[in-house]
Amino acid sequence: MDPPSAGSPYQPVIEALESHPQKKFYNVSKLGGAKYDTLPYSIRVLFEASVRHCDGFLVKEGDAMNILDWRTTQSHVEVPFCPARVVLQDFTGIPAMVDFAAMREAVRNAGGDPVKVNPACPTDLTVDHSLQIDFSKWPETVLKNQEMEFGRNRERLQFFKWSSKVFKNISIIPPETGMAHQVNLEYLSKVVFEVKDFLYPDSLVGTDSHTTMVNGLGILGWGVGGIEAEAAMLGVPLTLTLPEVVGCELTGTVSPLATSIDIVLSITKHLRQAEVAGKFVEFFGSGVSQLSVADRTTIANMCPEYGAILSFFPVDNVTLKHLKHTGLDEAKLEVMEAYLKAVKLFRNDESSSREPEYSQVVQVNLSSIVPYVSGPKRSQDRVAVNNMKSDFQACLNEKCGVKGFQVAAEKQNDTVPVEYEGHEYKLSHGCVVVAAVISCTNNCNPSVMLAAGLLAKKAVEAGLVVKPYIRTSLSPGSGMVTHYLSSSGVLPYLSKLGFEVVGYGCSTCVGNTAPLPEAIRNAIKQGDIIACGVLSGTKNFEGRLCDCVRANYLASPPLVVAYAIAGTVRIDFDTEPLGTGFGGKSIYLRDIWPTRKELHTVEEECVISSMFKELKEKMEKGNKRWNLLEAPESTLFPWDSKSTYIRCPSFFDKLAKDPVSPQPVENAHVLLYLGDSVTTDHISPAGSIARSSAAAKYLTSKGLTPREFNSYGARRGNDAVMTRGTFANIKLLNKFIGKPAPKTIHFPSGQTLDVFEAAELYQREGIPVIILAGKKYGLGSSRDWAAKGPFLLGVKAVLAESFEKVHRSQLIGIGIAPLQFRPGENPSTLGLTGKEQFSILFPPEMSPRMTLDIKTSTGKVFSVIALFENNMEITLYKCGGSLNFVARRFL
Numbered sequence: 018m019d020p021p022s023a024g025s026p027y028q029p030v031i032e033a034l035e036s037h038p039q040k041k042f043y044n045v046s047k048l049g050g051a052k053y054d055t056l057p058y059s060i061r062v063l064f065e066a067s068v069r070h071c072d073g074f075l076v077k078e079g080d081a082m083n084i085l086d087w088r089t090t091q092s093h094v095e096v097p098f099c100p101a102r103v104v105l106q107d108f109t110g111i112p113a114m115v116d117f118a119a120m121r122e123a124v125r126n127a128g129g130d131p132v133k134v135n136p137a138c139p140t141d142l143t144v145d146h147s148l149q150i151d152f153s154k155w156p157e158t159v160l161k162n163q164e165m166e167f168g169r170n171r172e173r174l175q176f177f178k179w180s181s182k183v184f185k186n187i188s189i190i191p192p193e194t195g196m197a198h199q200v201n202l203e204y205l206s207k208v209v210f211e212v213k214d215f216l217y218p219d220s221l222v223g224t225d226s227h228t229t230m231v232n233g234l235g236i237l238g239w240g241v242g243g244i245e246a247e248a249a250m251l252g253v254p255l256t257l258t259l260p261e262v263v264g265c266e267l268t269g270t271v272s273p274l275a276t277s278i279d280i281v282l283s284i285t286k287h288l289r290q291a292e293v294a295g296k297f298v299e300f301f302g303s304g305v306s307q308l309s310v311a312d313r314t315t316i317a318n319m320c321p322e323y324g325a326i327l328s329f330f331p332v333d334n335v336t337l338k339h340l341k342h343t344g345l346d347e348a349k350l351e352v353m354e355a356y357l358k359a360v361k362l363f364r365n366d367e368s369s370s371r372e373p374e375y376s377q378v379v380q381v382n383l384s385s386i387v388p389y390v391s392g393p394k395r396s397q398d399r400v401a402v403n404n405m406k407s408d409f410q411a412c413l414n415e416k417c418g419v420k421g422f423q424v425a426a427e428k429q430n431d432t433v434p435v436e437y438e439g440h441e442y443k444l445s446h447g448c449v450v451v452a453a454v455i456s457c458t459n460n461c462n463p464s465v466m467l468a469a470g471l472l473a474k475k476a477v478e479a480g481l482v483v484k485p486y487i488r489t490s491l492s493p494g495s496g497m498v499t500h501y502l503s504s505s506g507v508l509p510y511l512s513k514l515g516f517e518v519v520g521y522g523c524s525t526c527v528g529n530t531a532p533l534p535e536a537i538r539n540a541i542k543q544g545d546i547i548a549c550g551v552l553s554g555t556k557n558f559e560g561r562l563c564d565c566v567r568a569n570y571l572a573s574p575p576l577v578v579a580y581a582i583a584g585t586v587r588i589d590f591d592t593e594p595l596g597t598g599f600g601g602k603s604i605y606l607r608d609i610w611p612t613r614k615e616l617h618t619v620e621e622e623c624v625i626s627s628m629f630k631e632l633k634e635k636m637e638k639g640n641k642r643w644n645l646l647e648a649p650e651s652t653l654f655p656w657d658s659k660s661t662y663i664r665c666p667s668f669f670d671k672l673a674k675d676p677v678s679p680q681p682v683e684n685a686h687v688l689l690y691l692g693d694s695v696t697t698d699h700i701s702p703a704g705s706i707a708r709s710s711a712a713a714k715y716l717t718s719k720g721l722t723p724r725e726f727n728s729y730g731a732r733r734g735n736d737a738v739m740t741r742g743t744f745a746n747i748k749l750l751n752k753f754i755g756k757p758a759p760k761t762i763h764f765p766s767g768q769t770l771d772v773f774e775a776a777e778l779y780q781r782e783g784i785p786v787i788i789l790a791g792k793k794y795g796l797g798s799s800r801d802w803a804a805k806g807p808f809l810l811g812v813k814a815v816l817a818e819s820f821e822k823v824h825r826s827q828l829i830g831i832g833i834a835p836l837q838f839r840p841g842e843n844p845s846t847l848g849l850t851g852k853e854q855f856s857i858l859f860p861p862e863m864s865p866r867m868t869l870d871i872k873t874s875t876g877k878v879f880s881v882i883a884l885f886e887n888n889m890e891i892t893l894y895k896c897g898g899s900l901n902f903v904a905r906r907f908l
């Protein structure tokens with residue numbers, strides 16, 4: 018990649034860095050003047066990118082001026098953003114690269130040159146993001162799981178290898194390295210880019226919901242769907258409404274018992290209440306300097322859960338100290354610091370320094386934070402640990418809903434005896450059957466992982482054990498975590514409690530946990546027990562862990578270990594012991610909880626630059642299996658018609674040079690009538706493929722056995738599997754059916770069918786379909802197949818009370834219209850049953866957020882808002898989505 022060239026309508030003079038004259042940069046601070054000095058740091062990064070990419074076409078001078086005038090233009094104008102790089106993980110990276118391969122095919126077929134189809138923006142793809150657990154006990158752990166992963170995924174790994182050889186400007190991070198967001202933090206992040214001695218801020222978009230973690234390093238970045246990422250890879254700016262920026266002022270001193278997770282959940286609560294959806298959050302105040310970079314990245318990771326686009330921590334002395342410990346060259350650190358100070362992107366710790374102006378300010382007193390868990394069904398439902406026992410009791414009493422389980426009072430203390438490995442145990446409501454310290458937010462933070470290890474060490478030394486039927490696992494995000502757990506001496510103690518390292522990648526949190534023992538499953542079902550899972554992740558959607566684990570709690574790693582030892586969530590840690598230790602002594606949580614001083618001492622001794630050095634050496638060396646893997650080198654990918662992993666999708670079948678007017682939707686049936694908070698997990702599951710599902714039937718027809726099914730995530734390069742997996746979540750609640758099931762009604766025939774089968778029948782009949790939904794449709798992880806799948810099912814529009822922002826963009830990017838009911842209206846208030854047929858007319862000239870009339874077969878007419886936020890989104894929709902828009906550039 019070359020540095021920017023001169024000659025655009027709006028490029029300032031390139032200046033030299035005073036302390037390093039050979040280093041050049043745009044002094045946007047001088048260009049912006051007094052207005053620039055009042056901008057939030059995150060907006061300053063947007064301004065610099067607009068100046069650097071200003072070409073008078075995709076990025077115009079007026080765009081830069083709008084960003085500079087942020088105080089008056091926020092929330093009112095759309096601005097382009099060209100990230101410095103793009104990060105893909107394998108779940109979304111495989112369909113993205115399949116799309117690139119299909120795009121080459123389509124461009125060739127349309128008379129263009131397929132060799133031109135390459136990423137224009139530097140792109141990193143991490144192959145190792147997801148992990149299916151096959152073995153969870155030593156010695157059958159890391160090596161065997163990695164061997165299984167490599168074997169079952171050889172075909173898609175070969176496709177990745179072909180991609181690395183054929184496409185320019187893309188780097189494939191090989192298997193057995195780590196997850197996307199971990200590798201991004203530990204290896205890929207630059208903070209300041211330097212290309213041929215030209216300096217500019219690091220920034221990115223990524224296809225992983227944890228992309229926002231990098232904001233803890235002072236790197237502007239957020240998660241997008243694979244569709245938007247592909248456009249960014251090809252140099253098309255992302256368009257966003259210039260956001261409001263909420264300043265989060267941190268004051269006070271952190272309690273010794275509070276972990277980063279407690280701080281995260283407390284800040285999440287405050288920001289949810291502040292209604293920061295669709296906004297940037299930026300941290301300032303005296304409390305910021307108390308937080309390590311690991312703490313900051315943990316906090317930044319949670320922003321999708323409270324709806325913010327990102328949560329930004331400007332670079333300061335804490336950041337530089339962290340980078341120094343990672344082994345970053347001193348000379349590079351000097352250049353970085355000098356550059357950031359020259360363009361005023363460096364935050365001064367001194368209280369006398371002037372803070373930027375914010376849209377609003379939210380204050381959080383760190384001294385008030387106490388330990389919390391989150392659940393049993395939603396991450397926003399926080400429960401103070403000292404109230405956990407009473408809160409779970411309340412959940413048993415409450416009606417079935419977002420928290421309640423509605424267990425009859427006379428059955429709340431029922432127990433079910435079960436024999437396991439020669440011993441008898443009793444299961445009761447609240448029993449813990451899954452306890453996972455998983456590859457997610459926490460493993461970027463040594464303090465919480467070490468806290469789990471130190472707690473395990475003290476527990477073992479005190480004589481405490483974990484019941485053997487509890488499915489325990491430890492899945493770090495990278496080898497660095499294993500390194501410091503091992504070098505600190507705590508890994509053997511975690512192992513003794515059953516927390517074996519099972520591998521590196523997303524596991525339990527995406528439904529890839531090993532099955533519970535059959536005896537335990539049967540006992541849970543026999544007694545209708547509300548069994549619990551406790552995990553140190555960020556998401557706990559229903560049905561994700563296991564269909565018999567109905568209550569899922571998010572907790573810090575040390576609390577995961579503590580609840581595993583206790584064996585139940587119905588415990589008051591202050592008054593009840595975790596268990597009985599040596600000599601019959603009752604052991605309480607306070608007896609084994611590590612102090613902050615202990616943690617800091619171990620962290621300083623174990624989390625050192627050698628770990629980062631080892632990781633970098635591993636990254637550069639790769640691994641033997643990957644290095645020896647053979648792959649074709651042809652310009653076009655040689656599609657294999659027998660493949661069940663890689664198929665050429667049909668998105669580009671109607672590729673044309675010019676956009677067309679949207680076609681009207683006439684007499685559409687409702688495929689699904691859904692309620693509130695339908696997640697992307699409900700729409701496009703990422704876990705295992707159920708044996709009775711439409712996807713399983715397809716794979717069986719191809720000669721595969723259930724053991725060979727793999728997961729939906731692994732098969733995202735096969736549109737036939739993914740389309741059949743759309744709306745296949747066992748917890749999907751379709752109002753036509755009245756109970757959780759991946760079923761719907763085909764109204765012309767009256768049959769109750771799998772969603773795919775009904776959609777397929779509608780398409781054969783030439784009948785379009787739409788979806789009716791409630792509030793927050795598309796909540797959860799960004800997932801391109803949550804848009805691609807409905808598109809291939811024939812869905813033309815989604816009518817909902819509200820949409821999750823990223824998913825709304827994905828629907829537009831694939832060619833599905835997101836239509837929102839007017840305030841105060843929904844299907845119920847409008848008297849809709851969902852059994853009607855609907856007609857929607859799109860005018861030739863469309864405008865952002867325009868009102869459309871919908872007519873039903875019963876004669877009812879009502880209005881909805883077409884949620885196109887800007888003209889660029891309208892253009893993408895007219896082109897049949899952003900994939901086709903981008904492909905046209907090569908014709």
